[in-house]
Amino acid sequence: MDSIAEHHGSWGRSWFSYGGMGDIQVGDLQRAIDLAGSAGKKLLELRAQAGELGLEGHALKDAGDKVSQQYLDRALRELNPEDAILSEEALDDKRRLKSKRVWIIDPLDGTREYSEFRSDWAVHVALWENGSLVAGAVALPGLDLVLGSDDGQLDVAEINGRPVRIAVSRTRAPEVTNQLAQHTNVELVPMGSAGYKVCAVARGEVDAYIHAGGQFEWDSAAPVAVAAGKGLHTSRIDGRALEYNRDDPYLPDLLVCRADLKDTLLDAIREHS
Numbered sequence: 001m002d003s004i005a006e007h008h009g010s011w012g013r014s015w016f017s018y019g020g021m022g023d024i025q026v027g028d029l030q031r032a033i034d035l036a037g038s039a040g041k042k043l044l045e046l047r048a049q050a051g052e053l054g055l056e057g058h059a060l061k062d063a064g065d066k067v068s069q070q071y072l073d074r075a076l077r078e079l080n081p082e083d084a085i086l087s088e089e090a091l092d093d094k095r096r097l098k099s100k101r102v103w104i105i106d107p108l109d110g111t112r113e114y115s116e117f118r119s120d121w122a123v124h125v126a127l128w129e130n131g132s133l134v135a136g137a138v139a140l141p142g143l144d145l146v147l148g149s150d151d152g153q154l155d156v157a158e159i160n161g162r163p164v165r166i167a168v169s170r171t172r173a174p175e176v177t178n179q180l181a182q183h184t185n186v187e188l189v190p191m192g193s194a195g196y197k198v199c200a201v202a203r204g205e206v207d208a209y210i211h212a213g214g215q216f217e218w219d220s221a222a223p224v225a226v227a228a229g230k231g232l233h234t235s236r237i238d239g240r241a242l243e244y245n246r247d248d249p250y251l252p253d254l255l256v257c258r259a260d261l262k263d264t265l266l267d268a269i270r271e272h273s
C-alpha cells in the first residue's frame with residue numbers, strides 16, 4: 001500500500017500513542033506523524049464547535065493556535081524531555097542552540113484559511129538533529145491526510161509543453177512569481193499554508209512552490225523534510241541550501257519543485273527577480 005494511504009486514517013492510532021505508550025519505543029518519524037495527526041484532529045474538533053463557543057475570525061485563529069500549541073508542547077516535553085523545541089507559538093529561549101535535537105513545529109500553518117473554514121491549512125512537526133532535518137510530518141486535516149518524510153519517491157510524467165503549475169500564497173504571492181507568469185509558460189495556483197503548498201507538490205497536484213518576502217523556519221521545516229523524502233528539490237530561491245535551527249529563525253524564501261525542473265526554475269527566478 002502507498003504509505004500516504006497508510007498514514008491516511010492513522011489518527012485513531014495517534015490518540016493511542018500519546019498518553020498510552022508506556023515503555024513502547026516509538027521512532028521519531030512515527031512520533032512526528034502521530035503528533036501532527038492528533039493535533040490536526042483537535043483543531044478539527046475545535047472548529048466543529050466554533051459556532052457554539054462563539055469563535056470566529058481572530059478569536060478562532062487564536063484558539064486554534066493555542067489548542068494545537070498546548071497539545072504539541074505538552075506531548076513533546078513528556079515524550080522527549082531532553083529535546084528542545086522551536087515553535088511559532090512559544091517564546092524562543094534559545095536552549096535549542098545548545099541542543100543536539102530540536103523539534104521545529106508550526107502548530108497551525110494557514111491560520112487564516114483555518115478560520116475561514118477552508119481545507120488548505122496544516123500542522124507541522126519536524127525533528128532537526130546535529131545539523132539537519134531527520135524526520136518530519138505534515139498533517140492536512142482538511143484532506144484527512146498525514147504525510148511523513150518516509151513516503152517514497154514521487155513518480156512524475158514529462159511536462160511536454162504544458163504550463164508549469166506553481167503553487168503560490170493566495171494572499172501574498174511574491175512579485176517574482178507574477179513575473180514568471182507574465183514571461184514564461186507558468187500557471188499560478190493560489191492556495192493557503194506553506195505546508196499545504198509543499199504537500200501539493202509532494203502529491204503531484206502542482207509542479208513547484210515558490211515563496212519569497214518572509215517566512216520562518218517553522219513554516220518550512222516539516223514540509224521540506226516531507227519533500228526531500230519524496231525526492232523533490234528544496235532550496236532557497238537563489239539555490240542555496242535551506243538551513244534550520246539557526247540563531248535567527250527567519251527564512252524568507254524557498255523553492256520546492258520536481259527534481260527535473262530545478263535548473264529551469266532557478267534560472268527563471270534569477271532572470272525575473
Ligand SMILES: Nc1ncnc2c1ncn2[C@@H]1O[C@H](COP(=O)(O)O)[C@@H](OP(=O)(O)O)[C@H]1O
Binds near residue numbers: 110
Ligand atoms: N511575508 C511573510 N512574512 C512572514 N511570514 C509569512 C510571510 N508570508 C507568508 N508567511 C507565513 O507563511 C505561512 C504560509 O503563508 P501563505 O498561506 O500566505 O502562503 C503562514 O504561516 P502561519 O499561518 O503559520 O502564520 C504565513 O504567516
Ligand SMILES: [Mg+2]
Binds near residue numbers: 088108110219
Ligand atoms: Mg506557518
